[in-house]
Amino acid sequence: MPPKPPGVDTIERSWRSPLRGPWLTAVYGTALLVALPLVIITGLLDYVAYGPQFDQAFPTDVGWLRLPAFDWPTRPSWLFRVTQGLHVTLGIVLIPVVLGKLWSVLPKLFDWPPVRSLAQALERLTLLLLVGGILFQIATGLLNIQYSYVFGFDFYTAHYFGAWIFTGAFVAHVVIKFPRLVTALRSRPFGAQLRTSRAATRPEPPDPDGLVATEPGPATVSRRGAVGLVGGGALLLAVLTIGQSLDGPLRRTALLLPRGRQPGPGPNGFPVNRTVAAAGVRPEQTGAGWRLTLRGGGRTMTLDRSALLAMAQHTAALPISCVEGWSTRQAWTGVRLRDLAARAGVPDPASARVSSLERAGLFRTAVLASNQVLDPDALLALRVNGVDLSPDHGYPARVIVPALPGVHCTKWVAEIDFQGRTDG
Amino acid sequence: MAERAARLRARYGAAPWHLVVVTAALVLAGWVALRLAHEATAGRMLLWFLGAVIAHDLVLFPVYAAVDRGLRALARGRVTLLNHLRAPALGSALLFLVFSPGILRLGETTHLAATGQDQRPYLMRWLLLSAALFLLSAVTYLLRRRQASPKRSDSA
Incomplete structure (x- = not known):
């Protein structure tokens, strides 16, 4: 094995959190594994709702990635309200989970040696697609719903094709890592983990993936705290987003989004799309x-x-x-x-x-x-x-x-x- | 047959199905990339795709790790205090991250055309929400301290 370049050991020792380990990664991963398919499916349904058979779903020319076309039903009348509402709201609510998950695996980015085998090199490439894909989808989606087109390309094209790149990498990641996820979740019972105090929080035993710190510091947050922090962030975003889909006074709870505001009083005082x-x-x-x-x-x-x-x-x-x-x-x-x-x-x-x-x-x-x-x-x-x-x-x-x-x-x-x- | 699989495993570094799965993801991405290559804005899309990874891994993470180090220094070993600073700081930063287009008023004209309204209120709302998060955290911190040391609260 070639000698490590200077700095590698320093970086390896600088990962101090005793919380990082397969269990916490698996908990965040499970939340994403359950919720992301919903975001993907509702997103694709939104595309179908636009009517690709009439060339009015964007992007229009998608080649092999054409979805099976069917007549979008008119019943229940809230069908599209639910599909687009779930897609956007869940997409926003999952942001803290994505950030927590990325935090939990960040040491892997600085793995040394960076490539051990062809298998690992290819897998790391799919991880670039996975991480780039989810961040790209989040960024373009957030900018679009806030009418900020700073990216300078067509939103529909980017978000549709970005979704496919992400979905492919997501499926590969799930297939490869699912056994690890099951083992990690079984390694310590969820309920017991959530009852463990900060003082009793210990690092997990060293794992083959190298998520557990080699020189962990003392815990400043329990695992319950780490899960609660991410869950709390998700809840905060949910509370500030759901108002976009509600009528009445609760609409105003979407304080930081354009559609939490009513454009005026009276019978016509509901949100306008394009004046x-x-x-x-x-x-x-x-x-x-x-x-x-x-x-x-x-x-x-x-x-x-x-x-x-x-x-x-x-x-x-x-x-x-x-x-x-x-x-x-x-x-x-x-x-x-x-x-x-x-x-x-x-x-x-x-x-x-x-x-x-x-x-x-x-x-x-x-x-x-x-x-x-x-x-x-x-x-x-x-x-x-x-x-x-x-x-x-x-x-x-x-x-x-x-x-x-x-x-x-x-x-x-x-x-x-x-x-x-x-x-x- | 088993021998061939074992040889592939030794050379490749994982089971054959691993190769199938990662190849499928890479081929799909490659096909999309080729399809988008002739778009005038393909370069910008690639820049945003890779830029998002760099922005998270090499900018956002080091920044929030450094801020956390700063908070630790500020709290000087008082872990409860540290966490009562961390939680509202994280909440406030999360809200900024998600709603920065409105808070920073990026896209005033498109926002106005779409909704008939300007982007002025968001900055103040974000500041007030952040203040509320810090206040809530401070109040619960004080309550916890009182509960933890009844003697001191008696003498106060």
């Missing part, structure tokens, strides 16, 4: 001269707002949920989309393309699948909570469909094009 000013929709476009264009089966017709108000009105309490992790439930009133489809002469449409007055923007049009048009609660909403929609919420008319991602609930609707079953 009318940002969308560039001008007042003269939405005034008395506004017309809704319906297309279907080669015919075109236009309706003004009073004609829409003269049609059968339906009210539904539906959540509007954003992939950025916030949601709110409101009472929407308007015309059923299936009534508009029938009016356009396409009572059983295969799909409908809804276009906004908005000229630019990724979501100025959205395609709804057949089930999303025909759901009895799928509306072209004209009013919310008993009053007209505010300009920021899409006046004169907006789409609201159960379990549909918020960005596809098109605002400032200008046109709906119903595709029949045979139109292709």
Whole structure:
């Protein structure tokens, strides 16, 4: 074996915490093993909810990583509220666990010699993907939900492909380390560990992975304390995040997130995604001269707002949920989309393309699948909570469909094009 | 057959299934990297991917380890005091780490366009939350001390 370069021994001796060891790493690892698959699955479901079969899930061109496409259901109406809420909230709550886990294995980074075999070299490479992957996903996700695009690349592309790199490395890590995790958890009973005081806390016996310090100092925190500190951090983040998904006064508990704040009082005082000013929709476009264009089966017709108000009105309490992790439930009133489809002469449409007055923007049009048009609660909403929609919420008319991602609930609707079953 | 497996094990350093598992993860990552290589911003993505590891392992960890050393020096062996400083400091730092985009007002225009609101309140809220964490920790510390030494609290 070649001689150690200067400094290696110093670094090795400087790991003093008596808590580091397979047991603590396995406890943090178990929490991640249980929760991360939920984050991964809900993230992928969010992608499917955007409708990859209509080329409106981003990134659109994903090659072999195309997910099985299916029509995103409209029931239960809170489906998307739950998938995106879990993805973002759990992703945030797990940050202290990830940091605790990384703290517990950090000595491994300075292992000497750095490479003992080809197997170890390849495994360390996958660990780079694992650690880089999770930190990259956390960083891009956190910046996205706080509207800070300092990274300068497309969020969707980076977060989608980053997820696959991470997931591959995560699966490999779990397969390789699972026996170690089981052995470590069995090495000391969980309950007894949590009852051990700081004074009675001793280092674990030396382990083959070298997690246990060679010269541990006295314990300043018990293992219960270490688990509690990470759990407390997770709880703190949970308390400050969950408000984004709640209505009523508890919403304000999301003190440090954009969606904990109400944009104003009154029936229209709920969070806005993209203001009318940002969308560039001008007042003269939405005034008395506004017309809704319906297309279907080669015919075109236009309706003004009073004609829409003269049609059968339906009210539904539906959540509007954003992939950025916030949601709110409101009472929407308007015309059923299936009534508009029938009016356009396409009572059983295969799909409908809804276009906004908005000229630019990724979501100025959205395609709804057949089930999303025909759901009895799928509306072209004209009013919310008993009053007209505010300009920021899409006046004169907006789409609201159960379990549909918020960005596809098109605002400032200008046109709906119903595709029949045979139109292709 | 067993002999061949043993030979592979000796040369490679682990069982054959280990090679299969790590190769699968590396091939997937390699395929993604090749796919993204023609993106104009591929370099930035790579920079952020590797930068995140460097930022955690070689910046964040040394910084928080050094701060902890400082707190230890400050507490001079009084472990309970040390932990009552550590816990709120960790909480405050965690909140800063997670919510820094709002606290530092990175992205004022996109935030305004998306929500119709500015990012001004977050800094003060973070400071107040941090103050509350330290205060809560200080109060529980004093209560614990009183419980631990009833004589002193009697004479006080």
